[in-house]
Amino acid sequence: MDILFEEKQKAVQALNDLKIELHKKGWFPATSGNLSLKVRNNPLIFAVTSSGKDKGKVTHEDILFVDKDAKPIQQTNLKPSAETKIHSKIYQNTDASCVIHIHTVNNNFLSEVFFEKGYVPIKDLEMIKALDIWEENAYIKIPIVKNFFDLDTLAQETEKVITKKVPAVLIRNHGVYVWGKNEFEAKRHVEALEFMFEYMKNLILFKGSLNIW
Numbered sequence: 316m317d318i319l320f321e322e323k324q325k326a327v328q329a330l331n332d333l334k335i336e337l338h339k340k341g342w343f344p345a346t347s348g349n350l351s352l353k354v355r356n357n358p359l360i361f362a363v364t365s366s367g368k369d370k371g372k373v374t375h376e377d378i379l380f381v382d383k384d385a386k387p388i389q390q391t392n393l394k395p396s397a398e399t400k401i402h403s404k405i406y407q408n409t410d411a412s413c414v415i416h417i418h419t420v421n422n423n424f425l426s427e428v429f430f431e432k433g434y435v436p437i438k439d440l441e442m443i444k445a446l447d448i449w450e451e452n453a454y455i456k457i458p459i460v461k462n463f464f465d466l467d468t469l470a471q472e473t474e475k476v477i478t479k480k481v482p483a484v485l486i487r488n489h490g491v492y493v494w495g496k497n498e499f500e501a502k503r504h505v506e507a508l509e510f511m512f513e514y515m516k517n518l519i520l521f522k523g524s525l526n527i528w
C-alpha cells in the first residue's frame with residue numbers, strides 16, 4: 316500500500332506548520348503530545364508525528380505514515396508515537412481528518428478534579444461556540460478516561476467515550492485529545508478548549524469549590 320508523493324508532501328507540510336504553531340504556545344513540553352492528519356479513508360492511512368522528538372524543530376524525520384493498526388506503511392527507522400492507536404480510533408469513530416494531543420497543566424488539573432464525575436462540565440461560555448455548538452444555555456460534557464498504562468486498553472476505553480457532539484476526550488492526569496474536520500478546525504477546537512480549561516481552573520481555585528456553575 317502506498318500513497319502519492321504529492322499527498323505525502325502536503326500532509327507533512329500541514330502537520331509541520333501546525334506543530335510549530337502549537338509549540339509556540341508551549342503545548343508540547345518535554346517532547347510530549349502528538350499530531351496526526353488523515354490522508355486516506357478506505358483503508359485508513361494517516362500521517363503522525365514520530366515519538367520523542369522536539370516539536371519546536373522541523374527535520375525530515377518528524378513524520379511517518381501509518382495504517383489503522385498504527386503500523387508504518389513503508390520501511391522507516393522512525394517510531395510512531397506510542398499513542399498512535401488512539402488517533403486511529405478517533406478517525407474510525409468520527410468524521411475527523413486531524414487529531415491533536417497535548418499535555419497541559421490546565422487539562423491535567425481538570426481531568427483530576429472532575430475524574431470521579433466522569434466528565435468536565437462546561438456551561439454558558441461564549442467559547443463553546445468555537446466548537447460549533449450553537450445553543451442557548453449550552454452545556455457540554457468533556458469525557459474523562461482513566462490513564463491506563465496499557466496503550467491498547469487506553470485506546471479501547473477512549474473509543475467508548477467518543478461522542479459526535481464534543482470533539483474531545485480527556486485522559487486523567489495525562490492530557491487531551493481533540494479533533495476536527497481539518498487542521499484549521501482541530502486547532503480552533505483545541506484553542507477553545509484550553510481557553511475554557513484555564514478559565515475553569517482559575518474559577519475553581521478562586522471559589523475553592525468545584526460547584527462553579
Ligand SMILES: [Zn+2]
Nearest residue numbers: 348398416490
Ligand atoms: Zn500523551
